[in-house]
Amino acid sequence: MKAVVYKGPNDVAVEEVADAKIEHPADVLVRITTTNICGSDLHMYEGRTSFETGRTFGHENLGEVVETGPAVSKVQVGDRVVLPFNVACGFCKNCERGYTNYCLTMQPDPQLAGAAYGFADMGPYQGGQAEYLRVPYGDFNCLRLGEDAVEKELDYVMLADIFPTGWHATELAGVYPGDSVVIYGAGPVGLMAAYSAILKGAGKVMVVDRHSDRLALAEQIGAIPVDDSAVDPVAFVKDQTMGLGADRGCECVGYQAHDPSGTERPDQTLNRLVDSVRFTGGIGVVGVFVPEDPGSPDELAKQGKLAFDYGKHWFKGQTMGSGQCPVKKYNRALRDLVAGGKATPSFIVSHELKLDDAPEGYKNFDNREDGWTKVVLHPAAS
Ligand SMILES: NC(=O)c1ccc[n+]([C@@H]2O[C@H](COP(=O)([O-])OP(=O)(O)OC[C@H]3O[C@@H](n4cnc5c(N)ncnc54)[C@H](O)[C@@H]3O)[C@@H](O)[C@H]2O)c1
Ligand SMILES: [Zn+2]
Ligand SMILES: [Zn+2]
Numbered sequence: 001m002k003a004v005v006y007k008g009p010n011d012v013a014v015e016e017v018a019d020a021k022i023e024h025p026a027d028v029l030v031r032i033t034t035t036n037i038c039g040s041d042l043h044m045y046e047g048r049t050s051f052e053t054g055r056t057f058g059h060e061n062l063g064e065v066v067e068t069g070p071a072v073s074k075v076q077v078g079d080r081v082v083l084p085f086n087v088a089c090g091f092c093k094n095c096e097r098g099y100t101n102y103c104l105t106m107q108p109d110p111q112l113a114g115a116a117y118g119f120a121d122m123g124p125y126q127g128g129q130a131e132y133l134r135v136p137y138g139d140f141n142c143l144r145l146g147e148d149a150v151e152k153e154l155d156y157v158m159l160a161d162i163f164p165t166g167w168h169a170t171e172l173a174g175v176y177p178g179d180s181v182v183i184y185g186a187g188p189v190g191l192m193a194a195y196s197a198i199l200k201g202a203g204k205v206m207v208v209d210r211h212s213d214r215l216a217l218a219e220q221i222g223a224i225p226v227d228d229s230a231v232d233p234v235a236f237v238k239d240q241t242m243g244l245g246a247d248r249g250c251e252c253v254g255y256q257a258h259d260p261s262g263t264e265r266p267d268q269t270l271n272r273l274v275d276s277v278r279f280t281g282g283i284g285v286v287g288v289f290v291p292e293d294p295g296s297p298d299e300l301a302k303q304g305k306l307a308f309d310y311g312k313h314w315f316k317g318q319t320m321g322s323g324q325c326p327v328k329k330y331n332r333a334l335r336d337l338v339a340g341g342k343a344t345p346s347f348i349v350s351h352e353l354k355l356d357d358a359p360e361g362y363k364n365f366d367n368r369e370d371g372w373t374k375v376v377l378h379p380a381a382s
Contacts, residue, residue, distance in 0.1 A: 003056040003130030004358040009047030020132040025071035028138025036060035037375040049120035058127030059085035059117045060160040080149035081142035084327030085161040087115040090140035101324040154346035165325040166192025172284030172321030173248040177201035182246040184269040186214035190252035208233040229260035237276040245278035254287030267306040285322035348374040355379040
């Protein structure tokens with residue numbers, strides 16, 4: 001089958017790889033119809049992780065079930081399903097408590113927790129930027145879609161990762177109706193966090209970035225765009241909140257945060273959140289940070305350390321939550337918001353490409369070229 005394979009920094013190719021197949025009685029085999037490129041893929045694409053050459057990318061996957069293992073009872077051949085990016089067992093200590101983002105049995109390294117398709121340090125699972133995907137524990141990991149599955153495919157594929165992840169950022173921050181919320185990053189995740197805050201009834205949502213196309217999408221859904229190449233975002237947020245700071249803040253950028261000139265500043269978004277969120281406010285960090293980043297230009301960050309304003313964070317009595325999103329905690333409810341016509345997260349999709357065009361998609365999305373806000377691939381179309 002064809003798949004998007006990592007060749008080395010800034011290099012992917014569409015190649016023939018071994019066919020995905022049923023390997024365990026509880027597996028499901030899915031023919032992928034839509035699979036997205038994510039900001040998390042870009043950390044790997046740029047060579048800033050331990051992702052192995054020759055592996056297949058793709059953790060935001062949707063498709064049609066074509067085969068089920070003998071132990072699968074709920075999911076049927078022909079079902080249209082969307083897969084959480086987390087690969088989880090459903091029966092370990094963490095899964096039982098809802099933390100499928102830190103599954104203990106699907107991660108082979110006993111020093112780590114959590115697994116995902118096509119992801120550095122998240123187990124051996126191949127990604128879904130391919131014609132087919134093996135889904136372990138299919139009954140647990142497949143979210144079945146209804147009769148509008150094909151019609152709303154671009155909305156539903158956002159349930160694999162970024163819509164739940166944006167929602168999770170607002171949960172970690174504690175967003176409540178009426179709250180003022182500041183979001184750093186207007187990539188797909190930041191836009192989904194803004195959208196989630198708005199769906200929850202936030203009073204005022206401010207989104208900080210420096211790409212006008214992404215900020216325009218934030219404005220389109222009713223958020224206030226903040227261009228940090230033109231204004232000081234901390235002063236702007238204070239000005240909008242009677243000098244107090246926002247009630248809640250979300251980090252949707254991650255460890256490759258940089259200033260508008262491109263110089264990496266891995267501590268910038270976290271420290272700006274501490275400054276622009278009020279005393280007793282909440283901060284949700286879903287942008288990825290890593291235990292070590294040898295490729296960082298920042299000496300501390302090479303060792304996974306940040307010059308974090310902890311004193312100010314403590315003094316302000318802020319709370320902060322972080323980590324990968326437990327997609328299963330939210331995907332069913334968010335599916336029903338889409339089905340009920342209350343949410344259309346596909347508003348961020350800028351490009352639909354064939355699998356063969358993935359290298360072009362990676363290059364443009366990685367360069368944050370104007371207008372390339374979210375790329376989806378359609379393997380079945382190529
Ligand atoms: N926690 C999770 O489960 C989870 C899931 C999906 C993605 N992520 C992570 O979320 C982050 C964002 O993903 P994405 O797909 O939106 O990526 P993206 O790279 O497309 O978007 C990041 C945006 O942040 C902006 N930015 C960079 N530095 C900034 C700064 N200092 N201040 C304000 N904005 C800045 C960029 O201009 C860009 O628009 C990545 O780290 C990704 O790995 C985490
Ligand atoms: Zn993703
Ligand atoms: Zn588990």
